Amino acid sequence: MDSVNENQTFAKPSGLKPPSKLPSLFKEDPTSPTSIPRPTGLSELTDAMQNSRGAMGPPSYGSIKHKPSGLPEPESKQRKTLAERAVEPFGSRIAAPQSSRPINNAVKNAVSNGSRGFSNSLSRSTSTRAPKHKTTISSSSVGHNSRPVSAQPARPKSSYGSHNRSRSQYQRPATSMAQHDPEPEPQVFDDTRVASLEAQFAAWKEQMEADMDKQSKVQESIDLYKTKNAALEDSCTEYKRLLEEYKTNIADLKSLNSTISMELENVKRSHSYEVDDLRRKYQNDMQDAFDRRKRDLERARDENKDLAEKIERELKAEIEKLLKSHKEELEALERRLKAELEEERGKRQREQQDVQKEFDSELRNARLEADTKERENQLLQGELTNIKAELDRERLLKNALQGQLTDATTINLRLEASNKAMKEKIDFLESDSQAQSSAFNELHRRMEEAFAVAEAAQEKLRQEETLRRKLHNQVQELKGNIRVMCRVRPAHDSETDPAKIGFPDADTDSKEVAVQGPEKISAMGTNITQTYSYAFDRVFSPGSQNAEVFEEISQLVQSALDGYNVCIFCYGQTGSGKTFTMSSADGMIPRATAQIYAEATRLQEKGWQYKMEGSFVEVYNETYNDLLGRSEDLDKKKIEVRHDPTKKQTTLENAVAVALDGPDRVEEILQRADKNRTVAATKANMRSSRSHSVFILKLVGENSVTGERSEGTLNLVDLAGSERLDHSKAEGARLKETQNINKSLSCLGDVINALGSSKENSHIPYRNSRLTYLLQYSLGGNSKTLMFVMVSPLQAHLQETITSLKFATKVHNTHIGTAKKQTKASG
Numbered sequence: 075m076d077s078v079n080e081n082q083t084f085a086k087p088s089g090l091k092p093p094s095k096l097p098s099l100f101k102e103d104p105t106s107p108t109s110i111p112r113p114t115g116l117s118e119l120t121d122a123m124q125n126s127r128g129a130m131g132p133p134s135y136g137s138i139k140h141k142p143s144g145l146p147e148p149e150s151k152q153r154k155t156l157a158e159r160a161v162e163p164f165g166s167r168i169a170a171p172q173s174s175r176p177i178n179n180a181v182k183n184a185v186s187n188g189s190r191g192f193s194n195s196l197s198r199s200t201s202t203r204a205p206k207h208k209t210t211i212s213s214s215s216v217g218h219n220s221r222p223v224s225a226q227p228a229r230p231k232s233s234y235g236s237h238n239r240s241r242s243q244y245q246r247p248a249t250s251m252a253q254h255d256p257e258p259e260p261q262v263f264d265d266t267r268v269a270s271l272e273a274q275f276a277a278w279k280e281q282m283e284a285d286m287d288k289q290s291k292v293q294e295s296i297d298l299y300k301t302k303n304a305a306l307e308d309s310c311t312e313y314k315r316l317l318e319e320y321k322t323n324i325a326d327l328k329s330l331n332s333t334i335s336m337e338l339e340n341v342k343r344s345h346s347y348e349v350d351d352l353r354r355k356y357q358n359d360m361q362d363a364f365d366r367r368k369r370d371l372e373r374a375r376d377e378n379k380d381l382a383e384k385i386e387r388e389l390k391a392e393i394e395k396l397l398k399s400h401k402e403e404l405e406a407l408e409r410r411l412k413a414e415l416e417e418e419r420g421k422r423q424r425e426q427q428d429v430q431k432e433f434d435s436e437l438r439n440a441r442l443e444a445d446t447k448e449r450e451n452q453l454l455q456g457e458l459t460n461i462k463a464e465l466d467r468e469r470l471l472k473n474a475l476q477g478q479l480t481d482a483t484t485i486n487l488r489l490e491a492s493n494k495a496m497k498e499k500i501d502f503l504e505s506d507s508q509a510q511s512s513a514f515n516e517l518h519r520r521m522e523e524a525f526a527v528a529e530a531a532q533e534k535l536r537q538e539e540t541l542r543r544k545l546h547n548q549v550q551e552l553k554g555n556i557r558v559m560c561r562v563r564p565a566h567d568s569e570t571d572p573a574k575i576g577f578p579d580a581d582t583d584s585k586e587v588a589v590q591g592p593e594k595i596s597a598m599g600t601n602i603t604q605t606y607s608y609a610f611d612r613v614f615s616p617g618s619q620n621a622e623v624f625e626e627i628s629q630l631v632q633s634a635l636d637g638y639n640v641c642i643f644c645y646g647q648t649g650s651g652k653t654f655t656m657s658s659a660d661g662m663i664p665r666a667t668a669q670i671y672a673e674a675t676r677l678q679e680k681g682w683q684y685k686m687e688g689s690f691v692e693v694y695n696e697t698y699n700d701l702l703g704r705s706e707d708l709d710k711k712k713i714e715v716r717h718d719p720t721k722k723q724t725t726l727e728n729a730v731a732v733a734l735d736g737p738d739r740v741e742e743i744l745q746r747a748d749k750n751r752t753v754a755a756t757k758a759n760m761r762s763s764r765s766h767s768v769f770i771l772k773l774v775g776e777n778s779v780t781g782e783r784s785e786g787t788l789n790l791v792d793l794a795g796s797e798r799l800d801h802s803k804a805e806g807a808r809l810k811e812t813q814n815i816n817k818s819l820s821c822l823g824d825v826i827n828a829l830g831s832s833k834e835n836s837h838i839p840y841r842n843s844r845l846t847y848l849l850q851y852s853l854g855g856n857s858k859t860l861m862f863v864m865v866s867p868l869q870a871h872l873q874e875t876i877t878s879l880k881f882a883t884k885v886h887n888t889h890i891g892t893a894k895k896q897t898k899a900s901g
């Protein structure tokens with residue numbers, strides 16, 4: 075290929091040497107030396123083509139796009155223009171879709187290069203793309219061989235064919251040209267061909283213009299992209315700048331960091347130096363503070379020592395003061411107690427001597443003046459009164475002593491408490507001072523002395539108690555171990571016929587009762603009445619109360635506590651007031667038990683402990699019944715009476731014995747007994763009047779201090795009615811009852827009479843009745859007996875009243891024990 079410049083290349087779009095005629099076809103543009111001379115013939119062809127375009131189908135590009143097969147349009151074959159025919163062989167080639175891109179590229183290159191010719195473009199395009207596209211227009215198509223390549227069925231190897239193409243690439247289907255245009259002889263150029271080229275050129279131009287439009291749009295897009303790219307580049311630059319700045323900053327920061335690290339190291343170093351300095355300083359300060367504290371402690375210790383010594387001195391002074399005052403108190407107390415005891419002892423001795431003297435003189439007088447018994451009795455009575463008064467004084471004195479002892483005990487307790495407090499103080503101070511120790515020992519010794527004094531006082535009291543018991547018993551013996559008292563009950567409102575009963579000495583001693591007997595006709599034929607006077611240890615008029623009665627028997631109750639057997643009877647006819655006196659709510663039984671409880675409690679201070687046991691039995695028709703047992707066992711359960719001769723004690727087998735651990739238990743016993751009596755009353759009318767009921771109270775006392783022991787029994791007996799058999803006009807069962815009652819009462823009289831007989835070791839008929847057998851050890855010996863003779867105030871009961879009073883007088887005249895006392899019934 076010849077080398078040509080671009081203009082020349084542009085002038086030869088095919089890249090081939092133009093045919094010889096070709097220059098004549100172009101019109102020279104004189105204004106533009108570089109402009110391409112446009113061949114006029116080509117212009118005409120173009121015009122013709124344009125003129126025929128209306129009858130043409132779509133442009134070749136359109137066919138290129140839509141008809142890749144490149145088959146000829148059927149209609150356009152019918153009327154083909156010259157240009158069409160010229161173009162026809164190429165149409166199918168141009169229609170190949172693959173060829174459009176190289177063409178467009180070629181056009182684009184041409185546009186972009188301005189004056190670059192098509193030939194050059196085509197040449198480059200061919201040289202670069204020809205191998206890939208079978209239908210690409212190659213330079214060979216417009217070379218020496220003007221025939222279309224496709225029209226050659228078997229293309230020989232030409233001079234242009236530098237390409238080593240396989241033969242199959244060129245085997246194309248037979249075309250119309252192949253049919254209509256058999257292998258022509260090579261020719262250079264003809265008009266048709268030129269026209270075809272021109273048409274082709276026009277098509278290319280049109281395409282190029284379109285491409286240029288597109289190019290311009292593309293260019294615009296490119297410009298836009300460029301603008302954006304420039305902006306992006308600016309941004310990139312900015313980012314780079316920022317990156318540089320950041321890098322710079324990082325570098326600055328790194329350097330700053332290293333600087334700070336260095337500074338930190340310096341600070342750490344300086345801080346550690348400071349810490350070391352502070353530690354040293356703190357240690358120094360601590361040492362100083364410790365030294366100061368030590369000095370303060372030593373100073374405080376010295377001060378405390380001084381204070382302790384001061385307190386010790388004060389306490390010592392206080393202790394000494396207290397000891398002194400206690401010593402004085404103790405000495406005063408001791409002196410007082412000694413004086414009182416001495417005085418009491420002297421008084422007691424004098425009293426005892428006096429009593430002894432009086433008693434001796436009394437005995438002497440009794441022996442010497444045997445014939446003046448009445449006077450002797452009066453003297454004895456006077457002496458007894460004196461002794462009683464002395465005993466009362468003695469009791470008062472004893473109470474006063476007891477109060478003093480209580481005071482002394484209280485003082486001792488107080489002293490003991492203060493001593494304990496002192497001891498605690500002394501322990502607290504932990505003083506080993508000799509003075510304190512000796513003071514404490516002295517105090518202790520004095521306390522011991524005070525305790526000893528108190529103990530001695532208590533011992534004295536115990537002795538006094540023993541003495542009192544002895545004297546009390548002596549007095550009771552002097553009074554007589556069997557005493558008789560008379561009580562006349564008041565008349566009820568319904569009782570309109572009272573007997574004439576008088577009380578001659580009611581204002582003085584109240585020991586006499588005078589009963590006016592029934593009217594009798596004398597030998598002279600006149601009505602006479604006789605008054606019977608009876609003297610007893612005490613006579614209670616109808617107006618007297620149970621409290622007064624109990625006052626008289628309370629000394630016997632005391633004797634029971636002291637260990638004596640005591641028996642208190644109520645004797646009299648039915649309805650005379652026996653039960654009222656003995657078992658009513660304020661009768662002798664409740665009062666006696668109440669006194670025993672009170673006295674037993676009081677004696678606990680003196681070491682006495684009492685056990686009390688109560689039984690309640692009935693003697694009916696000479697059989698024993700347990701009034702505290704079950705009511706259904708009445709008259710069925712056999713009760714046995716056992717005697718212990720050595721202890722002089724009586725026990726009841728199969729009878730209930732209730733431990734009396736409180737005064738209220740007595741009421742319980744009385745209620746139970748009353749219930750059983752009521753049940754028994756349904757069996758036998760008036761049974762309670764026809765039986766003897768015996769309340770037995772056993773008193774066992776022990777003194778843990780002195781080792782003394784006492785066993786006493788208090789028997790409170792409500793005897794059956796004492797009506798005489800001929801008077802009661804009883805029959806049958808009632809007769810039997812009455813006989814048994816009379817028998818037992820008679821036996822009681824016999825026993826008392828036997829006890830009062832002067833014969834020593836004479837037989838005492840206890841076994842003659844169940845009643846006397848039961849009361850064996852409470853009648854006689856050292857026992858104390860009191861009989862209340864109960865008197866009805868009614869005239870209707872006068873005869874029975876006189877009989878009862880006579881019986882009572884007989885008993886009253888009985889002497890039991892050491893002293894004998896007699897009274898004589900007048901009339």
Ligand SMILES: Nc1ncnc2c1ncn2[C@@H]1O[C@H](COP(=O)(O)OP(=O)(O)OP(=O)(O)O)[C@@H](O)[C@H]1O
Binds near residue numbers: 564762794864
């Ligand atoms: N001192 C008195 N004061 C008031 N009333 C009394 C007195 N003594 C007895 N009485 C009354 O007289 C009545 C008979 O008394 P009580 O029952 O005690 O006699 P008694 O001798 O026990 O008879 P009995 O032996 O038949 O039981 C009763 O109503 C009683 O209350």
